[in-house]
Amino acid sequence: MTTGAQADTASPRTAQRADARRNRERVLDAADAVFSQIGPTASTEEVARRAGVSIGTVFRHFPTKEALIEAVVLGRLEQLTAEARELGDAGDADTAFMAFFHRWIELSATKHQFARALAHSGTDVQEVRSAHPDVVQELHDAIAVLLARAQHAGSIRRDLTVSDLVALMVGASRAHEHIGPNSEQRAHLLSVTIDGLRPR
Incomplete structure (x- = not known):
């Protein structure tokens, strides 16, 4: 009492x-x-x-400032994980999958500019991720749910793995960054990428 x-x-x-x-x-x-x-x-x-x-x-x-920078990197990974988990409970599997795919691309410019700037300052984003494998694993697990649901619904090809998908999202993000502000070309490139995710 x-x-x-x-x-x-x-x-x-x-x-x-x-x-x-x-x-x-x-x-x-x-x-x-x-x-x-x-x-x-x-x-x-x-x-x-x-x-x-x-x-x-x-x-x-x-x-230290390094501890603050590391916390920002981890915060971004955790934010993506939370969004993926929320979409994992959404009704339409394909809509949820595409929403996350677009969200990843949407965040790409800031993320990669930030990553490059970190590299110049001597901080490696990959080293931060390697130091916190549980955070990265939670993100991959959340993405795996989205991917499995979309594959089960028949909207995404079944031979695609989580590692494949992450690599494709990273590549698409950098391609968007390379294109710059040309929204029409960005939309075209994104549609080509998404076409490649669909079942044959």
Whole structure:
């Protein structure tokens, strides 16, 4: 049984934990935006300013800038995983599969610009992923559900594996980035890629 004194003690602690979680999320959101726009050379002071917190709050959650950059990379992978899982429960398997495929492409420009900028700063996205295989595995598992449902529905060829699909999405993303802002050519290229996913 919790006494009144215990409840009074627990309540402020719970509020502090909730505040800390909110501040961490604000810092991550701001860092994602800042690093996407400016690159990882952007200062942590700019991240703090965008997040509306002190620089001390940033370093309390992320002791180094490298730790902050790594958290941003992981956050993007987790975001894709959450979206894939949500679509995995959608009614129409083909619509869900295509929605995720388009979503991956939509995020491509920022992701690859960010990855290149990280490489110039000495941070390798692939090394971050290798250090957190569970996060990558969860994303692949969520994609596998989308792929299996679409294959079962007969809308995607059955010889396609998750590794094949990820490689195709990465390739299509880079092709879109190479084309630039030509929306008509982008749409044409995407339709060609999707045609290749359909059963013969």
